[in-house]
Amino acid sequence: MWPFARPKADSGHAAGEKRAETTDYQTIPVSDENFLAFFGVNGVKLPHVTIDTALTVPAVMAAVAFLSRTMAALPLHVYRDSDKGAERVKGKLATVIHDAPNDGMDSFKFRQWFWQQVFTGGRGLAWIERTPQGIDALWPMDPAKTSIQRVGGRVEYVYDGKKYPAADVIDVPYMLKADGLKHYGPIVMASKAIQLALAMNDYGSNFFAGGGVPPLALVGPLPQGDAALKRATAEIYRAVDAARKEDKPIVPIPAGHELKPVGFDPAKGQMVEARRYQVEEIARAFQLPPVFLQDLSRATFSNAEQQDLHLVKHLIGQWAKALEGEMNLKLFGRGRGTRYVEHNLDGLMRGDFKSRIDGIARAIQTAQMTPNEARALENRPRHDNPDADELLVQGATVALGKQPEPNTGVPEAGNDNNDENDEAKAA
Structure with a gap:
C-alpha cells in the first residue's frame, strides 16, 4: 500500500467479513511532505549559492573572468x-586614468577588480582622492x-x-532597484540556475568517485532481523567496493538475489x-554569447563571427x-x-592582425590618419620623412564635378600647332 494513501472506511459490511482490498483510495495532496518523502525529495536542499560557491561552476567563473x-x-x-579635434591629455590625470590609479595597483588590475565586483555582487565602487x-x-x-543611504536628497x-x-564615488551597478540605491547582482538573480549546476557537479563527482556505480538495491529473500539485514548489506557493500x-567486473552476491540500480541513470536523465x-542559462544571465x-x-564560422560583433555592440560597448x-x-x-574620458574599442582588435592592418591601411589611404599616427598605434617609431x-589620399579621388577631361587622342579643332603641322606636311 502507498505510504501516503489510506483506504476509505468500509461501514457497509458486517464485522469480520473479508473482502478483496479496494484500490479506491482517498489520497492526500501531492504537495504533502509525505508524498515528497516517498520519492526521496523531502529534506533534500539544493546547494546554497554565494559568490565563492558560484565561481566553482566553470561557466560562471569563465563569464566573470572573461568580462572583467x-x-x-x-x-x-x-x-x-x-x-584641431580631440587631443590626448597628459600629466597626473592621465597617469591616474591610464597608467596607475593609485600607488598599489596599475590600471589593468584596478579595473579588473572593479568589474569583478560588478559581474559577481552586482556593483563596482571606487573613491576619488582629490x-x-x-x-x-x-x-x-x-x-x-559599503552601505548606501540618502540623506536630505543626497546620496x-x-x-x-x-x-x-556621491560626487567622490564612482559607482557602476549591474542593475538598480526601484529605490535607486540598492541593486541586483547577476549571481543572486541567476541563483536557481547556478544551484542546478552545482547540484549536477556534486552528483557527477560523487557518481564517478564511486566508480560509476549507482545506488543499488538487493532483491531477493532477505535475512530476518535488523542485525542480519545490516550484515548482508555491509557484505554487499564490501563486495562492490x-x-x-581491484577493477573486477564480477561482484559476488548471495544465491537467489540480484542487484538493481536505484534512481536515474545519468545518461537516461540527460545529464550531459x-x-x-546550464551553460546557456548562465551565458543568458550575463548576456554573453555562449561561444x-x-x-x-x-x-559555425559565420555565426561565431556574428557573436563577436554582438559582444562589442550589445555588451562591451554598453558597459x-x-x-x-x-x-x-x-x-x-x-x-x-x-575634458572627457573614453575607451578605445579598437583595442578589441589587437589579436586580429590582418583586420587591424587592413583597417589602418584604409584609414591612411582615405586621409583619416597620417602614416606616423598609424605607426604610433602599433608602438612603432616615427618616420623622418615629412610626408x-x-x-594622404588616393590620386584618383577628386571632388564631384571636378573630374579631368578624358584624353581621346583626337586633335582639338582650332589648334594652331596642329594647323602648322598640316601645312608642313602639305609642303
Missing part, C-alpha cells in the same frame, strides 16, 4: 576638445562593506566608518544535455559607456568643460 579582463584590457584615455592640485588617485571600495556612501559624498578498487543547457564560454555546440559616463560626471562634474605627417 576584457573590460580591463580596453585602452582608457583622457581627452580634451580643441580647435587634492588642491586636482585628482590624485582612485581607491577601491569593497561593495560588501552618501558609508565605508569603514567614514561617509563619502572491492570490485571497484542538462549541463550544456565565449567555450560552448561551440551550435557555432564601457556606463563607466565613461560615471567617470566623466564624478571626475569633471556636470559641466565637464572640454609621414601628412594626410
Whole structure:
C-alpha cells in the first residue's frame, strides 16, 4: 500500500467479513511532505549559492573572468576638445586614468577588480582622492562593506566608518532597484540556475568517485532481523567496493538475489544535455554569447563571427559607456568643460592582425590618419620623412564635378600647332 494513501472506511459490511482490498483510495495532496518523502525529495536542499560557491561552476567563473579582463584590457584615455579635434591629455590625470590609479595597483588590475565586483555582487565602487592640485588617485571600495543611504536628497556612501559624498564615488551597478540605491547582482538573480549546476557537479563527482556505480538495491529473500539485514548489506557493500578498487567486473552476491540500480541513470536523465543547457542559462544571465564560454555546440564560422560583433555592440560597448559616463560626471562634474574620458574599442582588435592592418591601411589611404599616427598605434617609431605627417589620399579621388577631361587622342579643332603641322606636311 502507498505510504501516503489510506483506504476509505468500509461501514457497509458486517464485522469480520473479508473482502478483496479496494484500490479506491482517498489520497492526500501531492504537495504533502509525505508524498515528497516517498520519492526521496523531502529534506533534500539544493546547494546554497554565494559568490565563492558560484565561481566553482566553470561557466560562471569563465563569464566573470572573461568580462572583467576584457573590460580591463580596453585602452582608457583622457581627452580634451580643441580647435584641431580631440587631443590626448597628459600629466597626473592621465597617469591616474591610464597608467596607475593609485600607488598599489596599475590600471589593468584596478579595473579588473572593479568589474569583478560588478559581474559577481552586482556593483563596482571606487573613491576619488582629490587634492588642491586636482585628482590624485582612485581607491577601491569593497561593495560588501559599503552601505548606501540618502540623506536630505543626497546620496552618501558609508565605508569603514567614514561617509563619502556621491560626487567622490564612482559607482557602476549591474542593475538598480526601484529605490535607486540598492541593486541586483547577476549571481543572486541567476541563483536557481547556478544551484542546478552545482547540484549536477556534486552528483557527477560523487557518481564517478564511486566508480560509476549507482545506488543499488538487493532483491531477493532477505535475512530476518535488523542485525542480519545490516550484515548482508555491509557484505554487499564490501563486495562492490572491492570490485571497484581491484577493477573486477564480477561482484559476488548471495544465491537467489540480484542487484538493481536505484534512481536515474545519468545518461537516461540527460545529464550531459542538462549541463550544456546550464551553460546557456548562465551565458543568458550575463548576456554573453555562449561561444565565449567555450560552448561551440551550435557555432559555425559565420555565426561565431556574428557573436563577436554582438559582444562589442550589445555588451562591451554598453558597459564601457556606463563607466565613461560615471567617470566623466564624478571626475569633471556636470559641466565637464572640454575634458572627457573614453575607451578605445579598437583595442578589441589587437589579436586580429590582418583586420587591424587592413583597417589602418584604409584609414591612411582615405586621409583619416597620417602614416606616423598609424605607426604610433602599433608602438612603432616615427618616420623622418615629412610626408609621414601628412594626410594622404588616393590620386584618383577628386571632388564631384571636378573630374579631368578624358584624353581621346583626337586633335582639338582650332589648334594652331596642329594647323602648322598640316601645312608642313602639305609642303
